[in-house]
Amino acid sequence: MMTAKGNFFHIRHxxxxxxxxxxxxxxxxxxxxxxxxxxxxxxxxxxxxxxASEKQIYNVxxxxxxxxVSDPENQLDQIKGNTWSxxxxxxxxxxxxxxxxxxxxxxxxxxxxxxxxxxPLIFTLILGRFYCxxxxxxxxxxxxxxxxxxxxxxxGIHSGNRRFDRRFKYLVLAVGVTLSAVAGAVLTAAIYPxxxxxxxxxxxxxxxxxxxxxxxxxxxxxxxxxxTLLFDLFVSRRGFCRYLCPGGALxxxxxxxxxxxxQRVVEECNDCAKCNAVCEFGLDPLRDSFGQECxxxxxxxxxxxxxxxxxxxxxxDKVFQGPGHLGRSYRRGQEARLxxxxxx
Numbered sequence: 001m002m003t004a005k006g007n008f009f010h011i012r013h014x015x016x017x018x019x020x021x022x023x024x025x026x027x028x029x030x031x032x033x034x035x036x037x038x039x040x041x042x043x044x045x046x047x048x049x050x051x052a053s054e055k056q057i058y059n060v061x062x063x064x065x066x067x068x069v070s071d072p073e074n075q076l077d078q079i080k081g082n083t084w085s086x087x088x089x090x091x092x093x094x095x096x097x098x099x100x101x102x103x104x105x106x107x108x109x110x111x112x113x114x115x116x117x118x119x120p121l122i123f124t125l126i127l128g129r130f131y132c133x134x135x136x137x138x139x140x141x142x143x144x145x146x147x148x149x150x151x152x153x154x155x156g157i158h159s160g161n162r163r164f165d166r167r168f169k170y171l172v173l174a175v176g177v178t179l180s181a182v183a184g185a186v187l188t189a190a191i192y193p194x195x196x197x198x199x200x201x202x203x204x205x206x207x208x209x210x211x212x213x214x215x216x217x218x219x220x221x222x223x224x225x226x227x228t229l230l231f232d233l234f235v236s237r238r239g240f241c242r243y244l245c246p247g248g249a250l251x252x253x254x255x256x257x258x259x260x261x262x263q264r265v266v267e268e269c270n271d272c273a274k275c276n277a278v279c280e281f282g283l284d285p286l287r288d289s290f291g292q293e294c295x296x297x298x299x300x301x302x303x304x305x306x307x308x309x310x311x312x313x314x315x316x317d318k319v320f321q322g323p324g325h326l327g328r329s330y331r332r333g334q335e336a337r338l339x340x341x342x343x344x
Contacts, residue, residue, distance in 0.1 A: 015302035022140040033205035042073045082198025092116045097247040101188045104181040128255030133295030138193030145229050160235040164243045173249040196221040238280045256292040257315045268308035269324025275300035288318045
């Protein structure tokens, strides 16, 4: 058990660490296209023929990579791809949705590719929908979008917070996988935000070219993703992740019986409800209701003034424990109980 009061590790700060991880992942996605361009330039042995803008890329990347690699043409292959499917220090990893969709599209099991999804699968079985909260590059942008919503609200421009049926995303997952099987193509990647973000960044830079990052390279995926940002901003807070994301649906299913989950310590709770307000996924931590949708983002832990949340090893949530023992409702109940007891 880890608690925010422990001397060894303050889990209150995990949310800050999460933001660091999300930032690193996003910066890596920005860096990877430049690594690809640099590898291409090195392989071509044509530095003198490069235009000035591309020589600048070459020079910067050479300075960045030279302390770590002596053969960039081959050694930089240790890091490539994106969060949909890629290689990290020689280890091939794939999003479970990529594995499922590819198997459906090809209508056969290609075991070398299936095994690339094994490590993410294991982490999901242990931590649940953690990918959505800790790694997904779209989450980085969606949470910045949520901060924008707060700013707009302060300016008098109200953001939307409509609620829909969470089960709809499971229908999106089923339809996406089925259509992939019928079409023989991985169609889920076209509506899956982390795949879109990685793909659009890569092609916007690597294929659009350094001098055309703003005007060239970006396509329909960027338009679709921008639409999801508007949907989240003006219709439903984190609506795409809650109700439409096929990957979120798969991670929720896989993580339903996750081993490590956040739980409320009722003795430390004062019923302030800040945990419910901060939850991007609209869950109900105050009533011990996390469910399979929780991505262990730790926002509730970070905001709790009485450190009333902890990580516990358990395959299910606690049933509602009643009002927090530091809250008014509990104290009033205790006082009423004492007053009703007969004097001895």
